[in-house]
Amino acid sequence: MKVVKFIRHTLVRCGGLGGLSCVLILLVAMPGSFGCSERLSALQRTPNGGAESEHQRLAEVNAYPLEQNLIINVDHRSTVSLNGKWQVIIDPYENGYYDYRYLPKTNGYFKNTKPRNKSELIEYDFDKSEVLNVPGDWNSQKDRLFFYEGTVWYKKSFDYQRKPNTRVFVYLGAANYHSIVYLNGQKLGEHEGGFTPFNFEITKVVREKDNFLIVKVDNKRRRDAVPTVNTDWWNYGGLTRRVELVEVPQTFIRDYFIQLKPAQGRGLAEGGKGSTKTIAGWIQLDGNQTEQAITVEIPEADVKQTFKSNADGYAEFEFDAELQLWSPENPKLYDVTIKFETDSVHDSIGFRTIETKGSKILLNGKPIFLRGISIHEQAPKSDSRAHSQKHAETLLGWAKEMNCNFARLAHYPHNENMPRTADRLGMLVWSEIPVYWTILWENEDTLKNALNQLTEMITRDKNRASVILWSMANETPVGKARNEFLKTLVKQAKSLDPTRLITAAMEKSYKGANTPVINDPFGQYVDVLGCNEYIGWYEGLPDKCDSYTWTTIYDKPVIISELGGGALYGFHADKDTRWSEEYQEYLYEKQVEMLEKIPFLAGTSPWILTDFMSPRRPLPQIQDYWNRKGLISDKGKKKKAFYVMQRFYEKLKQDEQ
Numbered sequence: 110m111k112v113v114k115f116i117r118h119t120l121v122r123c124g125g126l127g128g129l130s131c132v133l134i135l136l137v138a139m140p141g142s143f144g145c146s147e148r149l150s151a152l153q154r155t156p157n158g159g160a161e162s163e164h165q166r167l168a169e170v171n172a173y174p175l176e177q178n179l180i181i182n183v184d185h186r187s188t189v190s191l192n193g194k195w196q197v198i199i200d201p202y203e204n205g206y207y208d209y210r211y212l213p214k215t216n217g218y219f220k221n222t223k224p225r226n227k228s229e230l231i232e233y234d235f236d237k238s239e240v241l242n243v244p245g246d247w248n249s250q251k252d253r254l255f256f257y258e259g260t261v262w263y264k265k266s267f268d269y270q271r272k273p274n275t276r277v278f279v280y281l282g283a284a285n286y287h288s289i290v291y292l293n294g295q296k297l298g299e300h301e302g303g304f305t306p307f308n309f310e311i312t313k314v315v316r317e318k319d320n321f322l323i324v325k326v327d328n329k330r331r332r333d334a335v336p337t338v339n340t341d342w343w344n345y346g347g348l349t350r351r352v353e354l355v356e357v358p359q360t361f362i363r364d365y366f367i368q369l370k371p372a373q374g375r376g377l378a379e380g381g382k383g384s385t386k387t388i389a390g391w392i393q394l395d396g397n398q399t400e401q402a403i404t405v406e407i408p409e410a411d412v413k414q415t416f417k418s419n420a421d422g423y424a425e426f427e428f429d430a431e432l433q434l435w436s437p438e439n440p441k442l443y444d445v446t447i448k449f450e451t452d453s454v455h456d457s458i459g460f461r462t463i464e465t466k467g468s469k470i471l472l473n474g475k476p477i478f479l480r481g482i483s484i485h486e487q488a489p490k491s492d493s494r495a496h497s498q499k500h501a502e503t504l505l506g507w508a509k510e511m512n513c514n515f516a517r518l519a520h521y522p523h524n525e526n527m528p529r530t531a532d533r534l535g536m537l538v539w540s541e542i543p544v545y546w547t548i549l550w551e552n553e554d555t556l557k558n559a560l561n562q563l564t565e566m567i568t569r570d571k572n573r574a575s576v577i578l579w580s581m582a583n584e585t586p587v588g589k590a591r592n593e594f595l596k597t598l599v600k601q602a603k604s605l606d607p608t609r610l611i612t613a614a615m616e617k618s619y620k621g622a623n624t625p626v627i628n629d630p631f632g633q634y635v636d637v638l639g640c641n642e643y644i645g646w647y648e649g650l651p652d653k654c655d656s657y658t659w660t661t662i663y664d665k666p667v668i669i670s671e672l673g674g675g676a677l678y679g680f681h682a683d684k685d686t687r688w689s690e691e692y693q694e695y696l697y698e699k700q701v702e703m704l705e706k707i708p709f710l711a712g713t714s715p716w717i718l719t720d721f722m723s724p725r726r727p728l729p730q731i732q733d734y735w736n737r738k739g740l741i742s743d744k745g746k747k748k749k750a751f752y753v754m755q756r757f758y759e760k761l762k763q764d765e766q
């Protein structure tokens with residue numbers, strides 16, 4: 110825990126997660142022991158830096174501020190929902206933001222100005238504008254927003270009675286893609302990235318009557334963004350997840366990490382064996398009364414331990430406990446309470462270890478085959494983005510029905526209901542950031558953005574037992590700049606969370622015509638290799654699977670993280686007819702025969718659980734803007750191939766027992 114300890118301590122000294130920059134700077138600068146501010150000012154003196162070494166480059170990249178002060182576990186806090194109907198103005202020209210010289214306005218729509226007399230010219234009025242539901246994407250709510258990519262202004266009015274000695278934050282579960290948040294005409298902050306939460310304190314701005322919260326949400330695709338302009342999913346825009354006010358005491362428990370203790374000194378490419386008895390972690394308070402006696406209680410395991418936080422509100426702990434370990438067969442969650450004099454927070458936490466040994470993944474010390482399925486955040490039986498508890502239960506329920514013990518949540522962090530439901534159902538999870546296809550690898554702002562999304566994902570979900578894999582990227586083209594970019598992400602992920610395994614979905618090469626080889630050079634930096642392959646769909650016909658002998662240059666577990674092909678539910682023909690259920694069924698049968706012959710295979714997550722919307726899929730009467738590779742249709746109907754996977758996984762399950 111030494112390095113982790115150092116990182117946490119540094120984080121606190123340098124201002125919470127915003128201080129990650131300092132952490133990485135200090136890590137690379139060690140053993141020289143200069144403080145954050147000295148190092149930062151050194152960087153400021155060399156603005157473009159010349160980035161000679163990797164270390165120097167890393168330091169410079171991380172001189173950008175990262176996510177600050179994210180409150181975790183808002184589910185178990187006192188909240189006031191701002192969900193429901195919001196008034197909106199659709200603003201494709203961003204007229205509410207820029208003037209006619211394309212300069213930001215001081216009196217934009219965020220001021221919610223009303224004419225003061227009958228002569229005054231004001232060309233917008235939220236109160237007479239149309240409404241959209243929050244949470245919810247805008248595309249599925251209004252026909253004319255179906256393909257829309259641009260700015261929509263959202264407004265919610267509310268009264269608020271602040272309780273004595275409390276602080277208030279506005280918390281947004283996600284807004285796709287870029288958002289600027291204003292309360293009562295005052296800017297609170299901005300956020301980039303469509304799939305992770307963020308919050309701003311409003312204690313001093315909120316008033317008793319007639320607050321107006323305005324969010325400018327812009328989902329224009331940008332070449333330098335994460336993801337970039339080209340993906341294969343619908344660019345759902347808007348306030349796609351919950352919006353809440355979070356009420357906390359003056360000093361409160363903002364963040365904590367409670368997991369089984371990882372092995373000492375895990376390197377970049379070692380799956381680390383952890384303890385099954387020692388719980389280790391940290392707690393971060395936020396506020397002025399930072400030195401507190403903080404108690405961690407797990408009544409069912411007879412744990413009651415008290416620790417002192419330091420002047421930075423940071424406490425680290427380690428203690429032994431007799432625990433039933435969490436697993437898919439026994440998804441045991443403990444009620445954990447963290448409290449001190451003025452604040453208390455509950456969580457349901459499972460404890461398990463995850464490690465690798467050669468080509469095996471070990472859960473709680475025992476080899477496990479990941480019987481998985483990939484899932485997009487497409488709401489079941491709907492053309493909208495999923496966000497609710499019910500959506501999570503349906504999607505993961507279908508995966509269970511297929512005999513899965515594992516879900517790859519592609520291609521971005523899903524809403525928090527997914528990992529929480531996975532915790533309860535006993536579903537292992539792969540969680541990833543949208544570093545997808547052709548990111549601008551040499552753009553430092555792009556890297557900063559990816560680091561921030563990674564940080565927010567890990568910050569939110571690091572206490573979920575279900576999550577075993579953090580994935581850095583999907584099908585990114587091999588190259589030096591890409592490798593450097595992804596290595597920086599790996600370092601960040603490992604420094605934030607030394608308890609989980611790192612992966613990425615990569616592609617294969619060929620040694621000979623029928624000999625695929627897993628040899629992406631980035632493979633050396635991950636614990637588990639993900640490999641996407643479409644033999645029988647993009648690559649030949651299904652029979653092609655018969656001739657393949659898979660090889661790898663790494664002694665590491667491999668997950669075939671995608672495989673599959675499209676079928677329109679209800680379209681029946683022979684197995685050679687594309688888009689028929691029979692073609693897809695046959696493809697899966699051939700794939701399964703091939704998979705059974707891969708000696709180093711540790712799991713599979715076929716593409717994909719349900720049909721999902723994508724602008725890349727226009728074929729009339731078949732696709733109609735749906736990617737049809739789902740094993741379940743857009744109406745919730747199971748295709749024939751679903752049962753091929755169900756049978757395969759049933760067999761693997763039996764073999765395991």
Ligand code: GCB
Nearest residue numbers: 341583584641671716736738
């Ligand atoms: C892939 C991508 C995935 C696509 C899929 C497809 O390799 O990773 O995002 O949706 O192929 O259907 O082509």
